[in-house]
Amino acid sequence: MPLVYTLPTKSGKFSFKILPIKISSLRPHEETIPQETEKLIKGFQKNGVQKNPIIVDESSLTILDGMHRFEVAKKIGLEFVLAMCVDYFFKGIEVKTWNRVFDCELKEALRIVEQNAEQVGKGDFLLKSKSFSIKFELSGDKVTQYRKFSKLVELFKQNFGEPRFATSTKSKKDEIVLVPPPITKIDVIQSAQQGKLFPPKSTRHVFPVRLLLAQIPIKLLANKKLDQESADDAVSAYFRSLDLVLVKGKSMLEGRRYDEENLLFFI
Helix, strand or coil, X not given: CCEEEEEEECXXXXXXXXXXXXXXXXXXXXXXXXXXXXXXXXXXXXXXXXXXXXXXXXXCCEEEECHHHHHHHHHCCCCEEEEEEECCCCCCCEEEECEEEEECCHHHHHHHHXXXXXXXXXXXXXXXXXXXXXXXXXXXXHHHHHHHHHHHHHHHHHHHCCCEEECCCCCCCCEEEEECCXXXXXXXXXXXXXXXXXXXXXXXXXXXXXXXXXXXXXXXXXXXXXXXXXXXXXXXXXXXXXXXXXXXXXXEECCEEECXXXXXXXX
């Protein structure tokens, strides 16, 4: 049987499962970055563990978080990948986006956007400086809009260098923030079901609880002789031998900021 936990959160009681899932049954909603995948492969092989679980919507098997971990698991031939299964439509789960911050002047940014955006007017794509906010419309469905947004980001990179990823729209003098259109949970599910994936770093999910540093041996996940029930039992037995620690509040870990109100660790 998979492990099931229920924790009180600001949005109510939040239940989730920790279990191995067959890689062939999962549906990503975002593309991956090859260089990031290669880096992670080295980490998996060096440490012999999947450090953090992916996070999956239980009903649709859409991968919400951990696209690169999933890609690594496929490439190194694992049968299963460790997952934290959630009800995606629980009100405490939020889907947000990543803003891109560039060091450039407003007039230069406007020149690039106006030359490449489909239409200028009311819309959801936002270009923001310290003094101005200007919205542009990107035509097409949500994935198409994000592909166009990614092309604009690439043009900005060619002209102004690598951006900084930010969750805020605040900017300093001679900074421009590119704010992508909002994404809904339905957009994410449809993308996964249709196989029409968002570009990398499109979504940023925040959960009421996030499990980190699970450290499950990849030898267990690679065992092709295990059926689902046997794999569930093996993973459950592994984690029951460890202590579960709950850390409250937003935290920094290994250079990454986590906005979750609860972080869980097995030690």
